[in-house]
Amino acid sequence: MAQLRVHNDRIEVHLTPAEKTLALRSDDLVVQRDDIRSATVTDDPWVWIRGIRKRGTEIPLVVAVGVWKYHGGTDFVIVKGKRQAVVLELAAGEFTRIILSTNHSAALIDRLKVEPPTDADAQPAD
Numbered sequence: 668m669a670q671l672r673v674h675n676d677r678i679e680v681h682l683t684p685a686e687k688t689l690a691l692r693s694d695d696l697v698v699q700r701d702d703i704r705s706a707t708v709t710d711d712p713w714v715w716i717r718g719i720r721k722r723g724t725e726i727p728l729v730v731a732v733g734v735w736k737y738h739g740g741t742d743f744v745i746v747k748g749k750r751q752a753v754v755l756e757l758a759a760g761e762f763t764r765i766i767l768s769t770n771h772s773a774a775l776i777d778r779l780k781v782e783p784p785t786d787a788d789a790q791p792a793d
Contacts, residue, residue: 669745669767673778676700678755680767686745689724689732696743698760705756706779708772712752715766716744739763 669686672679680696687693709715713728716735723733723744731746740763746752750768753775757763769775 668747668769671767671769671771671775673775674700678703678779680745680765682745686732689730690743690745691722691733696761696765698755698757698765700779702757702759703755703779704758706776707754707756708776709752709754711749712746712754712766712768715752715754715764716746717742734762742766 669683670681672681677700678698680698682690682692682695713731716731718735718737718741720731721734721736721741723731723735725731725733729748731744733744735742735744741761742764743762744766745768746766747768750770751772752766752768753772755765755767757765
């Protein structure tokens, strides 16, 4: 299973050798935190997959790994079985959405949360 590393400025998705082979991809994914518009936990990641497979492997309801193309861009998918997944909506970068099965989806969402500004950080209104 892909390993996620959350840093202050980016998220790294380190693919296993098998995932790289199935996705027909040689490198890992790096997403800048500023590019993440939203993060959603889903119990059924299969309904989030859109478009057609451009590059990768799919056995419906078993495994989907690779790039899916749709009319608005491309998504990167690593979905395995009926595992819970995280859907990252991106504003910029190589993909518009990353759908990733993980056993640690709630922990990932918590790590992605940005603290709201405190009263001391607030700008005065004009």
